[in-house]
Amino acid sequence: MRLLFIVLLLTVQQMTATEFFWGKTGHRVVGEVAQQNIKKSTLKKIEKLLDGQSLALVANFGDDIKSDPRYRKFGSWHYVNIAPGQKYGDEPPYKYGDIVTGIQKCIAVVQDKDASKEDRVFYLKLLIHFVGDLHQPMHVGYAKDKGGNDLQVRWFNKGTNLHRLWDSNMIESYDMSYTELSENLPILSKEEKERIVQGNLLDWVVDSQEIAKDVYASVEVGDKLGYTYMYEHFDTVKMQLEKGGLRLAKLLDEIL
Numbered sequence: 350m351r352l353l354f355i356v357l358l359l360t361v362q363q364m365t366a367t368e369f370f371w372g373k374t375g376h377r378v379v380g381e382v383a384q385q386n387i388k389k390s391t392l393k394k395i396e397k398l399l400d401g402q403s404l405a406l407v408a409n410f411g412d413d414i415k416s417d418p419r420y421r422k423f424g425s426w427h428y429v430n431i432a433p434g435q436k437y438g439d440e441p442p443y444k445y446g447d448i449v450t451g452i453q454k455c456i457a458v459v460q461d462k463d464a465s466k467e468d469r470v471f472y473l474k475l476l477i478h479f480v481g482d483l484h485q486p487m488h489v490g491y492a493k494d495k496g497g498n499d500l501q502v503r504w505f506n507k508g509t510n511l512h513r514l515w516d517s518n519m520i521e522s523y524d525m526s527y528t529e530l531s532e533n534l535p536i537l538s539k540e541e542k543e544r545i546v547q548g549n550l551l552d553w554v555v556d557s558q559e560i561a562k563d564v565y566a567s568v569e570v571g572d573k574l575g576y577t578y579m580y581e582h583f584d585t586v587k588m589q590l591e592k593g594g595l596r597l598a599k600l601l602d603e604i605l
Contacts, residue, residue: 371485372517373409375590377527379481380404382534382594386542387601394605398470404477405527411478423475426451427482429554430492433562437554448488452479452550460604477597484593486561487512489554497564503573511568519579519586534591545592546599553596560585
């Protein structure tokens, strides 16, 4: 009986841990794209802070610490809920913070030359993670369904939800490592990359918000999804991963 309880507990913990982030592969892709597009001078500073670790290696730090109660206060920094027809700031801010205030806090600490190296490293790792999260459109979803977590669908005849479908189900079905996926993202011109990185953090929120509306419109509760949905939407997943990496590179160049 005790063994059964432990198994059930671990299952619940695993389900909870997968509900609010790009899968590990997605976050690593964002980190890899950023590393490939960052200035050499910035990369040297990052390598010094991270003791040589790559952006891809630390990209999942924000999720890795979730099981530690000391870091529970950062839970709401992974997302923001914006109601249909609203924009960020129309409603009172969440008292524990959201992905926008979280990114802003990370930027402030990383920029602070008087902050300890330990703090700058901690918030740099979180920043890398949260910029990735921002580009998963369901992280800017609706509160009424917890960013798609309550919208149940089936993926190749297995139960899932809209949030998890975009977090990891499609990426896992694509069956590429993060390096393979990074090498097979859309090939963009210099001008296209420059357009993607234009604007500021709130502009990027609006961009994800618009995509989230399309994602919501793409399914109904109980839909049985598979190859057709993958064909129609995986290019959007790949573009969001690329956007996340390019914008992260721009941000790190600016603050370091």
